[in-house]
Structure formats: C-alpha cells, structure tokens
Amino acid sequence: MRQQTEEKNIELKGIFHIEDWQESADSEMSGGAKLTTAKVQQRYEGDIVGTSKTQYRMYYKTDGNAYFNGFEKISGSIRSTTCQLVLKHDGIFENGQAKSQFTIVECTPLYEMIGKTGRFISTQAKQASYCIANNN
Incomplete structure (x- = not known):
C-alpha cells in the first residue's frame, strides 16, 4: 500500500538522448509539404533509466515545421523498479525545437502510472528534457 501512495504523488524528471533517427518520406x-515515418531509438537518464524505441508519423508543412504523433516503448526502470512503459505522443516541431505532450498508456508492473501525462522539450541537438507530473 505504501508504494501506491508514493506513486500517486510522483513527479519524474530527466533527459533523453536520441541515439538513432531513421526517417523516410x-x-x-x-x-x-510531406508525410513521413520516423523510427527513433533513445536513451533515458534521470528518474527513468533505460532505452526506448519510438515510431512517429510526421506531417511537415511547407515552412518546414511539423506535427507528429506516435508511440514509444521504454524498457528500463523508474526509480530502481524495473518496468516497461508505452507512451502515446502528440507533438510539434517548430522553429528548430520539438515539443510533445504524452500519456502513459501502459506501465508494467507499475499500473498506477497508466493515465499520467507528461511532456518533453528539446534542449539541444539530439537531447530533450522530460517531466511526468501527478495529474490524477
């Protein structure tokens, strides 16, 4: 019971690094304007430690800015508890910066994390900061 109480008040922060980005039109x-698919591999540090694989669908406008959505599977740990998460992303790439709002749609074995939301904002080349805050 104590673990669930701690998890309800959770806030997770850290950074991730893009290890590989393969995009095709x-x-x-x-x-x-164009539609693309990007397959991305990332490495997480901070409250989440691990690696992820993401597939984004992207729509690039004629000005080069883009909308994207997709799913990301993270294999690793949250504060030393081994787990697997799936995030559902909805984001924008604008003026050289990527931003996404996401929802945790699966988190095994920390099921109480399902439904929590977060965001990431790119901070520099191939790196972004993330935050997942208590919203339930």
Whole structure:
C-alpha cells in the first residue's frame, strides 16, 4: 500500500538522448509539404533509466515545421523498479525545437502510472528534457 501512495504523488524528471533517427518520406504534396515515418531509438537518464524505441508519423508543412504523433516503448526502470512503459505522443516541431505532450498508456508492473501525462522539450541537438507530473 505504501508504494501506491508514493506513486500517486510522483513527479519524474530527466533527459533523453536520441541515439538513432531513421526517417523516410511516405507521401509528398505540392508546395513541399510531406508525410513521413520516423523510427527513433533513445536513451533515458534521470528518474527513468533505460532505452526506448519510438515510431512517429510526421506531417511537415511547407515552412518546414511539423506535427507528429506516435508511440514509444521504454524498457528500463523508474526509480530502481524495473518496468516497461508505452507512451502515446502528440507533438510539434517548430522553429528548430520539438515539443510533445504524452500519456502513459501502459506501465508494467507499475499500473498506477497508466493515465499520467507528461511532456518533453528539446534542449539541444539530439537531447530533450522530460517531466511526468501527478495529474490524477
């Protein structure tokens, strides 16, 4: 019971590093807009430690900015508890900075994390800070 109480008041922070980014164009439109798929591998540090694989669907506008969504599977630990998480992303890439709001849709064995939301903001090349805050 004590672990659940601690988890309800959780706030997780840290950074992740993009280890690999493979992107391919799926459809190009007039004026330079396009749809792409990106497969991304990342390494997490901070309250979450581990690695992840993400698949984003992206829509690039003619000005080069983009909207993206996708799912990310993280294998690692949250504060020393081994777990696997799945995040559902909804983000934007604008003026050279990526931002995403996400929801935890799976977290085994820490099921009380499901439904919690967070965000990431890119801070420099191939790195971003993340935060998951208590919202339930």
